[in-house]
Amino acid sequence: MVVPESRDKMYYPSGDLQRDAHVPDLDSYLELYRKSLENPEVFWQEVADEFFWKKPATGPMLQYNFDVTKGNIYVKCMEGAKTNICYNVLDRHVRERSLGEKVAYYWEGNSPDQHMTITYSQLLSHVCRCANVLRQMGVKKGDRVSIYLPMIPELVYTMLACARIGAVHSIVFAGFSSESLCERIIDTQSSVLVTADGVYRGEKLINLKQIVDEALEKCREKASSSVTKCLVVKHPALRTKSGAACNKLQTPWDSECDVWWDEAMRGSPEECEPEWLDAEDPLFILYTSGSTGKPKGVLHTVAGYMLYTSLTFKYVFDHHHGDVYWCTADIGWITGHSYITYGPLANGATSVLFEGVPVHPHVGRFWEIIEKYKVTKFYTAPTAIRLLMKYGREPLQKYDLSSLRIVGTVGEPINPEAWQWYHEAVGQGRCPVVDTFWQTETGGHVLTPLPAATPLKPGSATFPFFGVEPAILNEHGEELEGEAEGYLVFRRPWPGIMRTLYENHERFENTYFKKFPGFYVTGDGCRRDRDGYYWITGRIDDMLNVSGHLMSTAEVEAALTEHPAVAEAAVVSRPHEVKGECLYCFVSLKDCGEFNRAVVEELKGLGQSSASCWIHVRRRKDAAATIIISAQIG
């Protein structure tokens, strides 16, 4: 695969890192990779042997059809097996591995004076209490629970409680609008919603419960109010008097539906028998943007996702006992699901759970936290790196980052300049940068370096993970060999790939499998260089990536044209120095439409709710009766 005398500048792992690594060199990677493709049964069975199975599998490790011309698309892993992922990521460590006293999370709030430590035993008892409360609220196996929470420990408790009782969690990022929340509640028909009264994001206090109430009102207007109970966490920062502005927060309350978390948990038993689930039972739904405008409810199932997130975490971050790992993502995105909750916990890891933002209360916040907890493995997004780069090296020099061993990125292509800065300034030239390419749909890393094995090229996600077989196709679906550029596709499934789009298998097949029968189509462009390295070139559909978050131009266009004064809207991408890309929205008003502040505010509201981010509008041009405005999101 690799030409040793490559003409590109390569970065090689240090002997120190290689000494105790799980995959210590390129030959070991190649050997394991070959085994994973040639003998997937044995390869994945060995991974499965690490876990607890209430009942062994009766079917093979993987069965699938990836070819629409031969019938329905399906993927099944370990059919017939029964297990529970919550048992495997908690009880197994506490009961079988004596890790009860080990720290699962160091929670660090938005403000540096807010922090707490949660051990595996404590996590287990919180999860059990929450699971019992959900059961008491009538939640059963297969029911959906919507979660709209900031990055507080209750978010982890709730998702694992769902997993424990076989309920399907649908987490909605707590920065999303009431419209987006409503749409996702309606799609999943959740009976319970878990939220918080409010949250500070930097300096700003956000009334989450009010957004929730607006969302539920919208559901009622659409005659689709499935939610019967709303469990409300009092945010730790709003519990105390020093949470000052707490008095300013009015929490709207419906005593029929709303229940305070603390009151519900009081007296709830700390033991809860897990629901033993089929390997292919659903674990969660997570919405991701779709190019037709309507978000897609990506569905992952229990066993395959557990094996895959666990193994990728172990190898990509070369996890060892004693590590302190920190992923800065929000659990509202797939990165948080796979690499804050399930992957690290499956390995019995200690993680930092961070609620804040990189530059509050000062621009050295990330570095301060790395020093405070002696973080060894650090995982963030290129957009955060580019933002912090702007402040230079001085903020870093105030802190001791010598604990760091591996640093990683995810979410978008990383430009070589940001890569170098990350490697030199943050990783101090000693830490490999693992540039992990994957998607909500893939469940876990699919193209990624292994830190002690892969010589790195800045900007390349390098090689496939075990069990993953990439190919590059041209527009006609012909496979390109050697040095080439085209559509990135995968020829076969790995255990963690999505199984369907919730209640829309047809859209699943059309979106990912129809264009090139026999392959899973990622929607990304890709180049393979002369050394066999893969370089993601960006989306080749109507999707764009703002700060590592996917959105579709059609989604925003559809929202803007909902406005009665709008004749048409066209949304395009524009490069952005920090965010990678940003949106420009060109909006033509109808003849009768008048450009004024009110229209601008309304358009901002619509744009925000569709793209779930912030939109600034400025007037571009006034041509006769039609006014064109441009908007930038971000």
Ligand code: PRX
């Ligand atoms: O375009 C690719 C980009 O992010 C998309 C997936 O977005 P999402 O499902 O929101 O998941 C993001 C976190 C896994 C991909 O189709 N992307 C993700 N990681 C990389 C990347 N592009 C280049 N390099 C990466 N490392």
